[in-house]
Amino acid sequence: MAAIETKRLSKFYGAHRGIEQITLSVERGEVFGFLGPNGAGKTTLIRTLLDLLHPTSGSATVLGLDSHRDRIEIRKRIGNLAGDFSWQPKRTGSELLSLIAGLRGVTEMDYAQALAERFNADLTRPLGQLSRGNRQKIGLLQALFHRPDLLILDEPTGGLDPLMQEEFMAVVSEERERGATVFLSSHELDEVQRMCDRAGIIRDGRLVAVEDIGELMSKSDRKVSFTLAETDIDPGEFRDLDGVGNFSADGPEISFTHRGPIDPVVKLLSRHTVVELDLTHPSLEELFLAYYTGGRSTGDRPDSGDGDEAAG
Amino acid sequence: MTGSPKVPILVARGLDDRKRSLLIWIVSIGAFCAAIVAIYPSIEDTLTDVMDGYPDALKEAFAVEDLNTPGQYLHAELLGLILPLALAWFAIRAIARDLPSAAENSFLDVLLSAPVSRRQLVATSFVGTAIELAAITLAAAAITRVTAMVLGVDLSLGDSVAGMINMWPLALFFAGVSILINGLRVQSALVSGLAAGLLVLMYVVDVIGRLAPDLDFLRYGSVFRYYGMAIEDGIDPASFFGVTAVAILVALAGALLFDRRDLPG
Ligand SMILES: Nc1ncnc2c1ncn2[C@@H]1O[C@H](COP(=O)(O)OP(=O)(O)OP(=O)(O)O)[C@@H](O)[C@H]1O
Numbered sequence: 155m156a157a158i159e160t161k162r163l164s165k166f167y168g169a170h171r172g173i174e175q176i177t178l179s180v181e182r183g184e185v186f187g188f189l190g191p192n193g194a195g196k197t198t199l200i201r202t203l204l205d206l207l208h209p210t211s212g213s214a215t216v217l218g219l220d221s222h223r224d225r226i227e228i229r230k231r232i233g234n235l236a237g238d239f240s241w242q243p244k245r246t247g248s249e250l251l252s253l254i255a256g257l258r259g260v261t262e263m264d265y266a267q268a269l270a271e272r273f274n275a276d277l278t279r280p281l282g283q284l285s286r287g288n289r290q291k292i293g294l295l296q297a298l299f300h301r302p303d304l305l306i307l308d309e310p311t312g313g314l315d316p317l318m319q320e321e322f323m324a325v326v327s328e329e330r331e332r333g334a335t336v337f338l339s340s341h342e343l344d345e346v347q348r349m350c351d352r353a354g355i356i357r358d359g360r361l362v363a364v365e366d367i368g369e370l371m372s373k374s375d376r377k378v379s380f381t382l383a384e385t386d387i388d389p390g391e392f393r394d395l396d397g398v399g400n401f402s403a404d405g406p407e408i409s410f411t412h413r414g415p416i417d418p419v420v421k422l423l424s425r426h427t428v429v430e431l432d433l434t435h436p437s438l439e440e441l442f443l444a445y446y447t448g449g450r451s452t453g454d455r456p457d458s459g460d461g462d463e464a465a466g
Numbered sequence: 467m468t469g470s471p472k473v474p475i476l477v478a479r480g481l482d483d484r485k486r487s488l489l490i491w492i493v494s495i496g497a498f499c500a501a502i503v504a505i506y507p508s509i510e511d512t513l514t515d516v517m518d519g520y521p522d523a524l525k526e527a528f529a530v531e532d533l534n535t536p537g538q539y540l541h542a543e544l545l546g547l548i549l550p551l552a553l554a555w556f557a558i559r560a561i562a563r564d565l566p567s568a569a570e571n572s573f574l575d576v577l578l579s580a581p582v583s584r585r586q587l588v589a590t591s592f593v594g595t596a597i598e599l600a601a602i603t604l605a606a607a608a609i610t611r612v613t614a615m616v617l618g619v620d621l622s623l624g625d626s627v628a629g630m631i632n633m634w635p636l637a638l639f640f641a642g643v644s645i646l647i648n649g650l651r652v653q654s655a656l657v658s659g660l661a662a663g664l665l666v667l668m669y670v671v672d673v674i675g676r677l678a679p680d681l682d683f684l685r686y687g688s689v690f691r692y693y694g695m696a697i698e699d700g701i702d703p704a705s706f707f708g709v710t711a712v713a714i715l716v717a718l719a720g721a722l723l724f725d726r727r728d729l730p731g
């Protein structure tokens with residue numbers, strides 16, 4: 155049974171498009187990233203799943219339960235961080251946590267305490283006095299502290315500094331190990347690439363792609379660039395290797411893209427004196443750009459999640 | 467509407483949030499009542515003359531016949547207009563802050579991520595407001611009675627409580643109206659605006675109905691028709707519980723509508 159399943163889910167705000175015909179399935183135990191530019195519909199999808207918005211058409215289940223009819227049962231089992239998390243400015247983080255704990259019937263606060271320490275969250279000051287990032291930490295705590303089966307997080311790292319983003323990623327991978335499902339939205343491909351098993355891309359309200367990130371990386375070209383100590387080399391021996399493309403050589407500085415087993419490249423390099431070596435995978439961003447702005451010949455046509463035409 | 471201890475938890479939190487503002491209301495209304503009682507002994511003898519000078523229509527409009535007793539005096543000065551309007555406004559504001567404003571500030575997104583239903587949020591706001599209204603009216607009754615006792619004004623505790631608590635259903639009715647308006651998709655500022663508009667309209671309709679006997683039937687559409695003068699005549703149970711029941715029904719309808727609408731993001 156999927157953790158989240160939507161069938162041709164649409165939400166219009168009057169005449170304004172929120173999301174359109176989204177068919178998506180998020181498996182139990184996976185970390186799923188939901189990517190898209192501002193206004194794409196990420197928050198709309200999440201708020202529809204939570205029954206804060208009612209769908210214009212289509213349906214959604216969360217943990218196998220109907221998003222509207224079983225909303226209370228769903229809320230028992232999820233943790234949610236709203237995209238624009240805010241709470242009464244005069245209340246402190248610990249007051250909010252004890253209220254939510256009371257409503258959830260949670261008495262065990264050790265994990266909340268541990269999380270607060272890890273995130274360096276100040277639970278004693280009124281939320282109105284906290285910086286945006288520090289307020290966001292309180293939001294994360296209230297979503298995480300009861301160890302829900304499913305985490306729905308709308309731009310969870312918004313406002314967090316890089317150190318805290320790292321901490322957050324560590325928490326997400328612990329949650330995955332525990333067996334929880336994580337559904338998070340983001341603008342940052344890099345973050346999704348590092349945390350998620352799969353990613354969906356939403357644009358103009360439509361789901362245009364769902365990709366397995368590991369697969370995407372492995373079937374993509376890597377970038378190889380290096381500098382050799384010798385100046386009288388023949389770049390041709392590299393150019394002629396299998397799987398090489400976009401070759402360029404500037405004296406001892408050589409770079410190309412490469413697909414396939416890396417071993418021949420390494421063997422050939424070992425016959426030279428290597429000064430500098432850089433081996434990178436393209437970022438998710440480059441991959442997606444290549445995939446969805448026309449460069450589709452580079453890979454298989456990705457599943458677009460639903461049967462609709464992929465825009466762009 | 468409850469079925470779990472969530473509503474009590476939320477009501478307790480709401481009361482805790484507002485204990486300050488509640489205290490300010492109790493002190494201000496109590497001070498006002500005490501002041502009105504305090505001037506009674508000095509003007510008591512001239513009141514009958516004053517009344518004789520007023521045109522009948524005016525007396526009719528304010529539902530004042532005579533000012534022979536402290537009860538009639540307090541009704542004219544406090545309970546006939548100013549306090550019911552103030553308490554109804556208090557109730558309207560309390561609902562507007564708990565539901566539409568909290569929704570616009572995204573506070574409700576946080577509560578509704580926990581296993582809480584929108585109906586429970588509505589119940590919380592309604593019950594909390596009812597408790598606060600009871601606290602204000604009972605405190606006002608106590609302060610009024612104590613001031614009367616100290617100054618030797620003839621006002622029993624029972625009459626004082628009856629007069630004050632009689633405002634409770636009326637104010638609660640406007641809490642229900644605010645909940646109903648909140649169930650329709652309107653902005654938070656409009657919720658209190660429209661409810662206050664209805665409050666004034668209902669009062670005006672009641673005055674017109676009293677002035678023009680031909681239009682008396684209009685008064686049945688106004689909650690003020692069922693208000694009376696409890697400080698003199700005692701509480702009329704049919705009106706008291708009838709208006710309370712209508713307030714609850716209106717709030718229930720609002721809760722059902724609220725369940726069906728979108729929450730602003
Ligand atoms: N209350 C509303 N009324 C009308 N249109 C709305 C409303 N809320 C959102 N929209 C529209 O729905 C679309 C999707 O918005 P949404 O907030 O879901 O985007 P998002 O992907 O979360 O964007 P961001 O990255 O900026 O958070 C936008 O075009 C937006 O203008």
Ligand SMILES: [Mg+2]
Pocket residue numbers: 196197198237308
């Ligand atoms: Mg958003």
